[in-house]
Amino acid sequence: MSAATTTFQVAPVPRMLWAETRAKLLSRLRSPAFSVLSIVLPTMFFALFYGIFSGQAGSHAAEFGKYILATYGTYAVANVMVFNFGIGIANERGQKQDLLQRATPLPGWVATLAQVIFSLVFALLALIVLYAYAFTVGGVRLDPGALVGFTLRLLLGSFPMMGLGMAIGYSTSANAAPAVTNLIYLPMSFISGIFIPLSQLPSGIQTVGKLLPLYHYSQLPLETVGQNTESLGTAALWLIGWTVVLFALGLRFYRMDASKKFS
């Protein structure tokens, strides 16, 4: 064979992207514990809080329902992002999947994009379960237009949480990742006013909470139900800032990990 006969070709990106995304979804759906935790837990929290407090809300019950739909929707999507990226990446590294993949023609950015799409689909599943409960058993009402906006904001606003997950996934071992992720995500949810409205928390916590990405993130869906405490523009700016910071951190940890294995 002469040099001229080697024809260089590469596989089309959409085919790789579809196969990667599909593989990630299949793999996750076969790990029921992880799936149930991500998809069902936010709805369980919603049911619990709604059951306890909607009675006390009296005439405001409908507003209360929308409020916690927004905060648990935030919780649900952020949860999927932080855990999928955090524990998912740490596991892939732990099982050395990254080594073999690195030697294939699959570009790294396609794998990352597949992880983003897969996580968004997974988050949407969690939201659908939450909506199903809230709209039937919970009796929450949201008109279709508002629901679409609500959902889109939750999905698009989740990028800082992906960055946080990446930072955790590339800096912790597979064994430590679940603990580290919970240790960061649960207190952050509390301080950001996800479980209890920020206005009802001590002022010190409020000050800290208003700096955190999850607080600003929750403002996006809260705005669609008219219960936001800061303007959409301000929240968006904060989220863009946090996206830059957390992705930079994630990228830094990625490079540190890669330089150990691949330099």
Add this chain to the structure above:
Amino acid sequence: MEKVVELIDAHKRYGSVEAVKGVSVAIEQGELVAMLGPNGAGKTTCISLMLGLRKPSSGQAKLFGLAPTDRRARSLCGVMLQESGVPGTLKVKELVDLFRSYYPNPLPAERAIGMAGLEEQADRQAQKLSGGQLQRLYFALAVCGDPQVIFLDEPTVGLDVEARRAFLESIRSFAGEGKTIILTTHYLEEADQLAERVVVIDRGVVVADASPAEIKSRVLGRRVSFTADRPLSDADFEGLPYQNLEVEGNRARLLSNAPEALLRELFRRGYDIRDLQVVGADLEEAFLDLTRHAEKETVA
């Protein structure tokens, strides 16, 4: 012939350790090459450099004349690594389909699965495969893209005799299609059976690069061992045709390309000899001999 893989005076340093110290190897289309060496010799590092998994500290690595990280070059390569993993909950068929998607003109999935002999396990999750089956899965993933060259890093480690035989058969049939195969092994027998060319690596340098037969012929022909009637020392063998002498009390082991002359002279000098053995040196002996020479040079 076209150069598929090329290392040009490649060095690789990890911190204070230099794992590869100036390796130059060019491998052409259709060659079946074994990189042979003891553990820690630098074989895996050489493969990593060829694949672009590691960057040379100095020197160059090329794949099909391109940088090894180039997707166009990668699309012509299949890889089996010593340490790697796949998502355990995916089934064999699903993993093969996933890896097929990375390549421009993949083989049909059934064909790749068949080449690896995994037809019966096609619907089994990777985490439920035995060690040998998992190794065959990695082989299926390496060949499913219909690559021009496959890299196999210690492909038969941990396999039992039967699994190893089946595996070597798969590699041979793949080679029969005119593909280039580069494998690392520390099993001399494997290199001897499989490869047309053996690159012996020791302590980060190439100490030999030839056919298995040439490597065997390069060492002195016979392994001679015997017990004498009195304690022996190097001086007793002065002027005799020998190499690699080991004496321990009355016992001597050596290599010689003229064992008859050597023994005749020993009898003439009045030694009484028992437990005499004269056997042909195999590739193992050749290998030990080659690496021992390299050691002397390193020391000197």
